[in-house]
Amino acid sequence: xxxxxxxxxxxxxxxxxxxLDVIEPTDVTIVGNVGDDLEILGLHVSPDLDSILYxxxxxxxxxxxxxxxxxxxxxxxxxxxxxxxxxxxxxxRDIGLHLVRSQLLREGRPLSSVTxxxxxxxxxxxxxxxxxDNPLRTFVETPAGTFAFQTWFVAxxxxxxxxxxxxTGAPEAAPxxxxxxxxxxxxxxxxTPSNPYVSIGPILAVAEIREALxxxxxxxxxxxxxxxxxxVKGPADRMLERMAGGTxxxxxxxxxxxxxxxxxxxxxxxxAELPTDVRTVVxxxxxxDDEARRRLARAVIDAAGSPA
Amino acid sequence: xxxxxxxxxxxxxxxxxxxLDVIEPTDVTIVGNVGDDLEILGLHVSPDLDSILYxxxxxxxxxxxxxxxxxxxxxxxxxxxxxxxxxxxxxxRDIGLHLVRSQLLREGRPLSSVTxxxxxxxxxxxxxxxxxDNPLRTFVETPAGTFAFQTWFVAxxxxxxxxxxxxTGAPEAAPxxxxxxxxxxxxxxxxTPSNPYVSIGPILAVAEIREALxxxxxxxxxxxxxxxxxxVKGPADRMLERMAGGTxxxxxxxxxxxxxxxxxxxxxxxxAELPTDVRTVVxxxxxxDDEARRRLARAVIDAAGSPA
Numbered sequence: 001x002x003x004x005x006x007x008x009x010x011x012x013x014x015x016x017x018x019x020l021d022v023i024e025p026t027d028v029t030i031v032g033n034v035g036d037d038l039e040i041l042g043l044h045v046s047p048d049l050d051s052i053l054y055x056x057x058x059x060x061x062x063x064x065x066x067x068x069x070x071x072x073x074x075x076x077x078x079x080x081x082x083x084x085x086x087x088x089x090x091x092x093r094d095i096g097l098h099l100v101r102s103q104l105l106r107e108g109r110p111l112s113s114v115t116x117x118x119x120x121x122x123x124x125x126x127x128x129x130x131x132x133d134n135p136l137r138t139f140v141e142t143p144a145g146t147f148a149f150q151t152w153f154v155a156x157x158x159x160x161x162x163x164x165x166x167x168t169g170a171p172e173a174a175p176x177x178x179x180x181x182x183x184x185x186x187x188x189x190x191x192t193p194s195n196p197y198v199s200i201g202p203i204l205a206v207a208e209i210r211e212a213l214x215x216x217x218x219x220x221x222x223x224x225x226x227x228x229x230x231x232v233k234g235p236a237d238r239m240l241e242r243m244a245g246g247t248x249x250x251x252x253x254x255x256x257x258x259x260x261x262x263x264x265x266x267x268x269x270x271x272a273e274l275p276t277d278v279r280t281v282v283x284x285x286x287x288x289d290d291e292a293r294r295r296l297a298r299a300v301i302d303a304a305g306s307p308a
Numbered sequence: 309x310x311x312x313x314x315x316x317x318x319x320x321x322x323x324x325x326x327x328l329d330v331i332e333p334t335d336v337t338i339v340g341n342v343g344d345d346l347e348i349l350g351l352h353v354s355p356d357l358d359s360i361l362y363x364x365x366x367x368x369x370x371x372x373x374x375x376x377x378x379x380x381x382x383x384x385x386x387x388x389x390x391x392x393x394x395x396x397x398x399x400x401r402d403i404g405l406h407l408v409r410s411q412l413l414r415e416g417r418p419l420s421s422v423t424x425x426x427x428x429x430x431x432x433x434x435x436x437x438x439x440x441d442n443p444l445r446t447f448v449e450t451p452a453g454t455f456a457f458q459t460w461f462v463a464x465x466x467x468x469x470x471x472x473x474x475x476t477g478a479p480e481a482a483p484x485x486x487x488x489x490x491x492x493x494x495x496x497x498x499x500t501p502s503n504p505y506v507s508i509g510p511i512l513a514v515a516e517i518r519e520a521l522x523x524x525x526x527x528x529x530x531x532x533x534x535x536x537x538x539x540v541k542g543p544a545d546r547m548l549e550r551m552a553g554g555t556x557x558x559x560x561x562x563x564x565x566x567x568x569x570x571x572x573x574x575x576x577x578x579x580a581e582l583p584t585d586v587r588t589v590v591x592x593x594x595x596x597d598d599e600a601r602r603r604l605a606r607a608v609i610d611a612a613g614s615p616a
Contacts, residue, residue, distance in 0.1 A: 042350070042411035072380045078404025082429040084411070092400040096386025099403075103350035103392070121390040 001301070003028045004186035004218075008199025009036070009048035010066055011225055011233060012192030013055035018293025019190070020056060022301065025125035029182035031209070033194075034111065034130045035138035035167050035202025036149045040088050041079055043098040044105050047150075048199065049115055049130060050097065057122040059093075065233070068093045087155045112176040127178065131203040134173035138202050139166045149198060158235045161242055165197045170205035175212075183212040188304045191222035193285060195236040196255035197243065204259070213259045219304045221262040223296065224252055227286060228268035248273035249280055262303045264296075279303075309609070311336045312494035312526075314439075316507025317344070317356035318374055319533055319541060320500030321363035326601025327498070328364060330609065333433035337490035339517070341502075342419070342438045343446035343475050343510025344457045348396050349387055351406040352413050355458075356507065357423055357438060358405065365430040367401075373541070376401045395463045420484040435486065439511040442481035446510050447474045457506060466543045469550055473505045478513035483520075491520040496612045499530035501593060503544040504563035505551065512567070521567045527612045529570040531604065532560055535594060536576035556580035557588055570611045572604075587611075 003023055007016060007030050020028060033048040054060035054068055061069045071091035080086035090098065097118065104114040110133040119128040138149035142160035152158055183189060194200050204210045213220060229247035231237040237247045244251040249265045253275035256263075263278050266285040274280050281303040287293045311331055315324060315338050328336060341356040362368035362376055369377045379399035388394035398406065405426065412422040418441040427436040446457035450468035460466055491497060502508050512518045521528060537555035539545040545555045552559040557573045561583035564571075571586050574593040582588050589611040595601045 041407040042414055043407070068386075070382075072382050072400060074378075074380050074400035075383055075404040075407065078376075078401040079408050080404075082405055082408045082426055084404065084408040092380060092382035092403075093386040095400075095403065095407075096383040096388075096392065097390055099349040099351070099383065100387050100390045100392040106350055118390055 001027060001187045002185055003188050003190060004182040005030045005190045005192060006200055006203050007031065007048070007052060007192040008033050008194030009051035012048070012194045012199065013051045013060070014287050014293065015192045015223060015296065016052060017055055018287065018290070018295075018297035019300075020126060021290065021294045022297045028126040029178065029186070030126060030128045031131055031176075031179050031182065031203060032128060033199050033202050034132065035136045035170075035205070036153070036198065037135070037137070038088065038148070038150045040085055040090070042102065043090070043095065044102045045088070045090070045098050046101070046111070046115070046130070049128065050094070052128060053097075053119055053122050053124065056124050056126065059122070067091050088150060089154075110176070112178065127182070129176050129178050129182070131176060131179065131209060132173040132206050133176050134169055136167050136169045136173055136202055136205065138198055139168060140164070140198070141166070153198075162197070162235070162239050163242070165201055167202045167205040170202065171207060173206045175206055175208050179209060180212055183209070183216065186218045188301065189213065189216060189218050189220040190300055191220065191256065191260065193223040193225040193232075195225060195231075195234055195239065196252060197236070197239050201255075210259070219261045220259060221264060221300050221304050222253075222256055222260045223264040223285060223300060224249060224266065224269065226252060226269060227266040229272060232286065246273070250275045253278050264300055264303060309335060309495045310493055311496050311498060312490040313338045313498045313500060314508055314511050315339065315356070315360060315500040316341050316502025317359035320356070320502045320507065321359040321368070322595050322601065323500045323531060323604065324360060325363055326595065326598070326603075326605035327608075328434060329598065329602045330605045336434040337486065337494070338434060338436050339439055339484075339487050339490065339511060340436060341507050341510050342440065343444045343506065343513070344461070345443070345445070346396065346456070346458045348393055349398070350410065351398070351403065352410045353396070353398070353406050354409070354419070354423070354438070357436065358402070360436060361405075361427055361430050361432065364432050364434065367430065375399050396458060397462070418484070420486065435490070437484050437486050437490070439484065439487065439517060440481040440514050441484050442477055444475050444477045444481055444510055444513065446506055447476060448472070448506070449474070461506075470505070470543070470547050471550070473509055475510045475513040478510065479515060481514045483514055483516050487517060488520055491517070491524065494526045496609065497521065497524060497526050497528040498608055499528065499564065499568065501531040501533040501540075503533060503539075503542055503547065504560065505544070505547050509563075518567070527569045528567060529572060529608050529612050530561075530564055530568045531572045531593060531608060532557060532574065532577065534560060534577060535574040537580060540594065554581070556582070558583045561586050572608055572611060
């Protein structure tokens, strides 16, 4: 069974670990968000692609929830002492990856090729693709002004309410090589439990990816990032409340109108308002351990095959 | 008393610590070698400027003899795991500096301006200048072929005998802003106990710097890097033996023909062949501790003022 998965960072990466436990990794193509990429200290950082790479190669820090295990922070401290930017937390081992990526990009290789190189070197057997090789950059409109994604998310601690999300570069961006083929060839398309606005939204902002989903032949299953109307992590609930008017499964499904067939929701949301145009499947979605992740992955696969 | 000091890396840096203990730091301008600069992992590394900066700001690792104290090596290990170059040992704290330098250079600032920024941020009160803002690169001719300096020195462990040294970019290079003024205004010009071919040579390969030394009004004192005809560290003795025909003070002085007035030599070399065209001053040159460094610095200053 071939899967194409649209994924954000940390939550998506955690979900993908379960997927790769129950599906042959070589049958899985992951299309990762690059709207929150940034250039800092002269490094090209792709936080979502890296969260996926680290999680799937066993390099991620489970306790901290982001970045790498056994991490140190000396390069950033040294750079800060010398006047360099230090607001975006980059660990030393993480910087090692960014150095390799940035150098290959400067040599003229597209991000998809560099990502493939890094994924292979890290031992990934699945395919990891950026949504696009073109620079997409997510900006959020807030009452305090418009901010680049990481400025809002990290530097300002995503305190500001968000009125709108823009992804610059998206209209003219082409899907990275392999993305459209993966969507066309998939037996199942999955949207990870990620923020619909700033994690999945920038992938769908690429017109040809959105069109491929609209015209899909395979079923598309989205997993809700909400439990009881609350985000497990991050500002998805506040954003849904403000921009969609609520945090029910119906409100979430509206973000993916015309793009999904099934929405997987948590038991805690079964009594909330459900969407009328997509099927909902109720299960436990909190990924507390490997078994919980596998169970959720199986639920996604089963949901696609089960009758409406 | 204003000093202009032409300096290589580690040995020069060690000597400079003594100088700054006995001379007002604001009266000292250091002109550092940049012939062994390299681009690696997309970083611009200036090993000699950094050895000086680290030594003078108290950041250097005394035991290892190069690089920074309390250093870790995780970024390089990570980069190596992902296929990045790892033959040139870059510590995490060191990389922090290279990130800041490389970013500022990419923004279009010249190396001299970036170096001034880094030196100020590190708390240096003396002036630290690269010999030139233009790219100088040292190459060595050996029986095994011609190698870029760091390939020969680090990757090949300077095992190959050297038949000749070339500094590309030097003929057309301009001295960095401030270099000629420092040489013209100095009351004393000093050449640190460094390798004459690959540490001081690339500075003197800049035509206007060599001319300024030839036309100097202040005395120029060189400190021999040899003790008993042997280099304290590195391949200077082997290079002198092969390219100059010997390692006596006379052979060393010949490297600086027309450029120096005094050569400071160690007691262990007092019985070897002495130069006839420059005055020699015999002292103890091994820099075992702070007091030894200060004594050597005082000897240099005294030598310049004492009668022939």
